[in-house]
Amino acid sequence: MSSKFKKNKKHSSHDKINYEKTAVRAKKHLGQHFLKDENIARKIGDTLTLNNYTNVIEIGPGMGVLTKYILQKDLNLVAMDLDTESIAYLNTNFPLEHPEIRTGKGSFTVIEADFLRFDLDTLFDNEPFAITGNFPYNISSQIVFKTLERREIIPEFTGMFQKEVAQRICEKPGSKTYGILSVLTQAFYDAEYLFTVPPSVFNPPPKVDSGVLRLIRKENYTLPCNEKLFFSVVKTAFGQRRKTLRNSLKTFQLPDNIKEMDLFTKRPEQLDVTQFIELTLLIEKTVN
Numbered sequence: 001m002s003s004k005f006k007k008n009k010k011h012s013s014h015d016k017i018n019y020e021k022t023a024v025r026a027k028k029h030l031g032q033h034f035l036k037d038e039n040i041a042r043k044i045g046d047t048l049t050l051n052n053y054t055n056v057i058e059i060g061p062g063m064g065v066l067t068k069y070i071l072q073k074d075l076n077l078v079a080m081d082l083d084t085e086s087i088a089y090l091n092t093n094f095p096l097e098h099p100e101i102r103t104g105k106g107s108f109t110v111i112e113a114d115f116l117r118f119d120l121d122t123l124f125d126n127e128p129f130a131i132t133g134n135f136p137y138n139i140s141s142q143i144v145f146k147t148l149e150r151r152e153i154i155p156e157f158t159g160m161f162q163k164e165v166a167q168r169i170c171e172k173p174g175s176k177t178y179g180i181l182s183v184l185t186q187a188f189y190d191a192e193y194l195f196t197v198p199p200s201v202f203n204p205p206p207k208v209d210s211g212v213l214r215l216i217r218k219e220n221y222t223l224p225c226n227e228k229l230f231f232s233v234v235k236t237a238f239g240q241r242r243k244t245l246r247n248s249l250k251t252f253q254l255p256d257n258i259k260e261m262d263l264f265t266k267r268p269e270q271l272d273v274t275q276f277i278e279l280t281l282l283i284e285k286t287v288n
Contacts, residue, residue: 161212193211252287
């Protein structure tokens with residue numbers, strides 16, 4: 001179901017939602033924790049730069065506390081959720097409770113769908129779009145992996161994760177939290193950890209802090225090596241992260257002269273993206 005709206009920069013953004021009386025209940029199996037802090041919602045909305053795109057997908061809009069700040073910007077928004085109650089609220093009560101966001105130009109579409117299974121080519125006529133949201137913890141990493149798969153149409157990605165996951169995505173080599181998600185994301189995007197969010201701003205409150213990040217696609221987002229092999233090398237290396245690459249990459253059956261190279265004396269967390277590309281090129285020449 002789609003609706004047109006007009007946006008007004010003077011939107012009264014401090015209207016509070018009564019989460020206790022609303023018909024939309026947070027559902028544990030969907031990993032829902034509804035954001036209730038207006039200032040945090042505004043800050044997340046402002047993480048979108050709108051550089052070279054005017055289309056946005058918000059994943060898990062819930063009751064629209066973030067949605068209304070996104071709609072203050074000059075863009076076309078698709079709000080996507082699996083929760084039938086959230087979809088009903090966004091299509092009925094939300095526009096009535098926040099009529100002031102309907103005073104400018106743009107489009108607002110609400111879709112009941114699973115982002116992980118949704119065909120993104122059916123949106124925005126193949127134009128680029130950004131992704132944002134207060135992501136369910138239980139599928140947040142999968143959302144990132146799907147973004148990496150479709151990076152040619154996704155120049156920017158912002159949003160809120162469990163703090164540990166957000167930090168891992170943005171982490172640099174040498175850290176114990178630097179891993180598969182760090183390398184694969186940073187191969188294609190510049191990752192920046194923006195700010196931390198406490199449990200108290202959610203209903204119900206999660207047991208951990210959350211973290212907001214921004215990914216901006218690199219100018220050159222193709223790899224000079226076999227991409228499938230690159231993913232395999234990274235995942236295999238971190239599968240036994242305490243071992244040196246000489247031992248963790250045994251399944252590739254590399255010749256001794258390759259395994260004796262200095263690169264293979266390192267552990268995976270010591271390698272940056274460029275070194276993993278170098279490693280993949282070495283293996284690519286050996287296995288072909």
